[in-house]
Amino acid sequence: MFTKSPVVAAVALALTSPFATAADSDSLNEIRQEIRQLKDAYEARIRALEERLKAAEDSAAKAQAAPPAPAPEPVAATAPPPPPAAPPPQTQSNAFNPAISLILNGTWGRYGRDPSTQITGFSPSGGEVSPARGASLGESELFLSANIDPMFRGALLVAITPEGTAEVEESFFETLAIGHGVTVKGGRFFSGIGYQNARHPHAWDFADASLVQRAFLGNNYGDDGVQLRYVAPLPVLVQIGTEIGRGREFAGAGEFERSPQRNGKDSQTFFAKLGDDIGTSHSYQLGVSHLRQRSGAQGVSMFDYDDISGVSNLFGGRQRISGVDFVYKWAPEGNPRYENFKFAAEWFQRKLDGDFAFDTAGINSVAPLIAKQSGWYAQAVYQFHPYWRVGGRVDRLSSGSVTLDANAANLAVPGFDPKRSSLMIDWNPSEFSRVRLQFNRDASRQDLATGEVLKDNQLFLQYIHSLGTHGAHRF
Amino acid sequence: MKLLLKLAVAVCASLAAGLVHAAINVFACAPEWGSLVREIAGERATVYVATTGQQDIHRIQARPSLIARARMADLVVCTGAEVESGWMPIVRSQSGNDRIQIGKPGFLEIAPVVPRIEVPQVLDRAMGDVHPMGNPHIQFGPAQIRVAANEIGNRLIRIDPAGEAEYRTRLADFTRRWNEATSRWAEMGAPLKGMTVIQYHRNFSYLFAFLGMREVGTLEPKPGIEPTSSHLNDLVAQQAATPARMVIRSSYHAEAPAKWLASKINVPSIVLPATVGGTAEAKDLFSMFDDAIRRMLAAAGK
Structure with missing residues (x-):
C-alpha cells in the first residue's frame, strides 16, 4: 500500500x-x-x-527493482523565511462596520395588585422597574461594537424605551494592547460587581431581576467612569478589578440630582473573581464585591419608609454595599447542547450612614440615619431538552436595622422581610429566540397602614429575540 | 485583597519557573488544532485545548477556565468562520492578553485561509445558524489541514523565531506523512465513492467531498436547529427517490433521532468522531481520519 x-x-x-x-x-x-x-x-x-x-x-x-522516484523533499530547510507581512484577514464583521445586534422583547404581565408599589422598607429605591400590566413592549436594545484600532475596542448599547426615548445604557471603550492581564475600560458601563449586575435584561434567566438586585442595585448599577481589571497568569481564573466613577446613580435609587459644585468621583467599587472547571462537566465562579458611594450634599430622595403624602425625604451620606456571588454550571462532558444545569446565588449587604431630612409643610427635621440591611437570592435553571429550560428562584430581603434617631418620632420603619418565589419555563427554538412563562408568588410589599402583607400572584409571558450578529455571552 | 494578590504573584512565579522548558503557550480552540500544533511544535509548545470531541464547538460558554488559559497564551489557534463567535470574543476581551487580539501574530483563525465549501449564497437567519463564510468543519479536509499546517508553522516561527529550524523540520515531516496518509485514505475510502448518506449536521462535508461521497440530507432541518418529527418523516419519504446508505452523526449529537431514522429506512446508524478525541480511536488527526473511514467502511459492509 x-x-x-x-x-x-x-x-x-x-x-x-x-x-x-x-x-x-x-x-x-x-x-x-x-x-x-x-x-x-x-x-x-x-x-x-x-x-x-x-x-x-x-x-x-x-528483487532489487528500482523504487519509484523519491518525492522531492519539501525543502523545509531552504525555504524562504515567511514574509513579515500582515497576517491574513481573520474575522469578517461586515467589513469595517461595527457588529450590530438588536434585541426585541415584550411582556404580557398579569398582577393581582398594582406593580408600581415599591418593595417595602428598603430605601432609597426607585431604580427598579417591573414589567407593566397587560401587554407591554420592553426596552429594545441596540448593540454596536467593533475594534477601533489596534489599541481600543468600542461598544455602544442603547435601550429604546417603549415611550420612544433612547437611553444610553452603556457606551465605552476598552483597551486591547496593554497586555499583562490588564484591561482598562472607560465611559459608561454596567459595574462588574456581583454576578447578575453586568448582564443585560435579555440575558437574565428570569423575566425580572431578583429582589436584592432591584432593592440595592436597581436592576443594573452602572456609572460613568473608569474600570481597571487584572487577570492573574494562573491556570485558574483570578480576576480583580476596581472602578471609579462620578456616582451618576445612587445604587438602588437610580440617577439623582447632584450638586453642581462637585468634581465628583463619588463612587468606587472593588471586585474579585475566582473560577475554574472541575473535570470536564462542572465549572464555577466565586466572586466578592464592594461598592462605596457618597451622595454629596444634595441628597437622594427617600420614600417608602412611610406613606405620608407630601413628604419630601432626603438622604445625604454614605452608602456601602458588599456582596458575595457564586455560580455553578454543569453540562454532561461539557456539552450544554442537550442538557445543562446552572445554579447562581448572590448575597448583598447595604449600609447607609448619613443625615436624613424629613420635610413636610409642618416639620423639617434633619437627624442621623444608620441602616444595615441585606438580602439574597438563589436560582437554578435546568435545560432538559435542546429547546426547553425550567427554573426556580427564591428571593429574601432582611429589613435589618434602621436607626432614625430624632426622626423616629416622625415616621416608623416597617420591620418587614420581603419574600418572593418564582418559577419559569422557557422555550428556545434557536440561540436567537426565547419565549418564557414565569410565575411569581410575591410577598415583597406590605400595607403600611394595616401591616397586611400584600401577597400577589404574578404571571409573565415574555419574548426575547435577537437579530443580527451572533452575540457572545458571559459565563 | 492584598493577600490574594501576593498569593497570585507567588503561584505565578512558581508556575513560570515550571514552564521555562516550553518556549510558548498555545491555546487551541478545538482539538484538531491542538493536535496539529503538537505535530509541528513538538516539545516547544505547551498546548491547551479549550474544547473536546464530545462538545459542540458552537455552544461553548466563556467559562472562567478558558479566560485564565487565554490570559497566558502566546498563540491562539481557532477555526474562525463564526464557529466560536458565541464565546471566543468574550474570552479574548476578558483575558487582558494583548498578544491574542485580532490582527496580532498570536491570533490565528484557520477557516479564512483555507478553501471552504457550502458557502451560502443568501444570508438569512431563517435558514438557521448559517455561517457566512461557509462550512466551518474543515478538520475533515485533508487539503485544508495541509494549508492549516503551513499557516501554523508560519505563526510559530513569527512568535518563536528561535525554534525556526525545528518548526521547519517538523512541518516538512508532518507534510510528508500527511501526504502519504492522504493517498492512503483515498485508497482506503475508494469503496465509499458515490455512496449516499444522511448526516446529522454538516460536520463531515469535507470528508464526503474528499471521498466522493454524496450527502442527501441532514437530520437538522436547518443548521443548528434540532431535528423535528415532520422533517424526519420527510427524510423517510425521500428515501424512495434518493436512498441513503447510512445515517451519520458526530460524537456530540444525540443518538435518538439518528437511530429512529436509521431504523425507519433500514440502514445502519453510525457515529463518527466530530474531531480528535470524538471517539476513543481518534487520538490525533491521523487516527481521526483512519477511524472515520474505517467506521464508514464497516457500516457499508466493505
Missing part, C-alpha cells in the same frame, strides 16, 4: 509547498483549483499506481 504513496505525495507536494502564503485570493483560487485537480486525479492515479504496482510485483523476481 505504501509503495504507491510517494508518487501521490510528490503530486500533492508539488501543489502545495510549505510556507505558501495562502492568504490572498489568488492563491486561494489556485488551491481550490488544485484540490479539484487533485480530486479528479486521484482515481486515475490510483489506477495508474495499481498498474505500476502490478508491474513492480511482476519484476519482483529481480
